[in-house]
Structure formats: C-alpha cells, structure tokens
Amino acid sequence: MRRGVELWHTESMNTQTASSLSKGFRFPPEIIGHAVWLYFHFSLSVRDVEEIMAERGVMLTYETIRQWCLKFEQTYANELRRFMRLFGEALAIR
Numbered sequence: 596m597r598r599g600v601e602l603w604h605t606e607s608m609n610t611q612t613a614s615s616l617s618k619g620f621r622f623p624p625e626i627i628g629h630a631v632w633l634y635f636h637f638s639l640s641v642r643d644v645e646e647i648m649a650e651r652g653v654m655l656t657y658e659t660i661r662q663w664c665l666k667f668e669q670t671y672a673n674e675l676r677r678f679m680r681l682f683g684e685a686l687a688i689r
C-alpha cells in the first residue's frame with residue numbers, strides 16, 4: 596500500500612480519532628478516508644471520486660463525498676502536516 600493511502604487510514608492516524616470522527620456515518624472509516632484521500636491527493640472532482648468508488652463497488656453520491664471532504668479537510672491537512680514534519684526531507688522531489 597502506498598504511504599499516502601496509509602496517511603489517512605487508521606495505520607498512521609490515531610485509531611480512536613479516526614473512529615470517533617466517523618461515528619454516526621453509514622460507511623466505515625476506511626471508505627470515508629479513501630474517498631477523502633482521492634479527492635485531495637489527486638485534485639479530483641467529487642463526481643470523479645464517485646465514479647472511482649463505484650468501480651470498486653462502493654455506491655456513494657457526489658453530495659456525500661462533498662460533505663465528507665468539508666467535514667474532514669482540516670483533519671486531513673493536520674495529518675499531512677504531521678506526516679511532512681516527520682518525513683519532510685525524504686519526500687522532496689528531485
């Protein structure tokens with residue numbers, strides 16, 4: 596698995612934080628995290644993310660993905676900053 600995927604998923608994110616943030620949602624944190632990661636990492640539209648997730652057998656609406664991205668964008672940014680502080684030099688594109 597690529598490190599970027601792990602960044603949002605529960606492997607690098609505190610499991611308690613990931614589960615508490617996604618509490619009350621219909622989908623598990625892994626699905627939500629992957630959709631949000633696709634949206635931010637590849638700068639895709641929510642409709643593109645909807646299509647990718649549908650190809651993987653997860654039926655979502657673009658509005659659901661948009662709401663997840665709005666809710667979790669700050670958490671995603673904070674985790675990315677933390678990750679970059681830990682591995683900043685190693686991630687430099689040369």
